[in-house]
Amino acid sequence: MSNKTRASLPELALGSAVLAADAARGLLKRTATAGAHAAQSGRDKAAGQLRAAADVPLEWASTTVVPKIIDELMPYISAKLLPQILDAAMPYIEAKMLPRLLDAAMPLIQAKVMPVLIQDLADSDDLRELITEQSRDVVADAAGDLRESTASADDRLETGFRRLFHLSPAR
Numbered sequence: 001m002s003n004k005t006r007a008s009l010p011e012l013a014l015g016s017a018v019l020a021a022d023a024a025r026g027l028l029k030r031t032a033t034a035g036a037h038a039a040q041s042g043r044d045k046a047a048g049q050l051r052a053a054a055d056v057p058l059e060w061a062s063t064t065v066v067p068k069i070i071d072e073l074m075p076y077i078s079a080k081l082l083p084q085i086l087d088a089a090m091p092y093i094e095a096k097m098l099p100r101l102l103d104a105a106m107p108l109i110q111a112k113v114m115p116v117l118i119q120d121l122a123d124s125d126d127l128r129e130l131i132t133e134q135s136r137d138v139v140a141d142a143a144g145d146l147r148e149s150t151a152s153a154d155d156r157l158e159t160g161f162r163r164l165f166h167l168s169p170a171r
Contacts, residue, residue, distance in 0.1 A: 121127055162168070
């Protein structure tokens with residue numbers, strides 16, 4: 001390994017391969033020993049020893065080597081591998097999974113979330129102020145439009161009245 005405090009991925013792979021080879025060599029040794037004893041003790045005793053010999057390296061690897069490998073690979077997995085996997089899976093997630101998730105979640109959203117949101121909006125003083133302000137603006141705009149319309153109608157009526165009675169325009 002290098003002088004770094006953490007092993008690189010190739011170094012970690014090589015170290016894991018060496019550990020696996022050592023474990024396999026030990027397994028073969030124990031299996032051979034168990035086989036020799038089986039010849040003397042019978043098939044039942046040999047089968048028990050073979051099972052015990054196979055469990056020891058697997059148990060040792062699962063409690064020592066595998067957690068270390070996962071800890072070493074976790075930065076790489078989270079920084080490089082996981083984003084690539086998610087990017088590749090996104091079309092499937094959007095096309096297949098998301099519609100099913102939304103369909104499954106909609107009854108719960110309608111039953112639990114929407115009433116709470118509506119109640120919060122109904123109780124909101126800020127929203128009431130906005131609605132009141134908007135209503136005032138609408139009424140003011142309508143009053144302005146009505147004022148313009150009535151002034152225009154008044155002018156037309158006055159012009160028509162002056163023409164009808166042959167009066168001169170007002171000064």
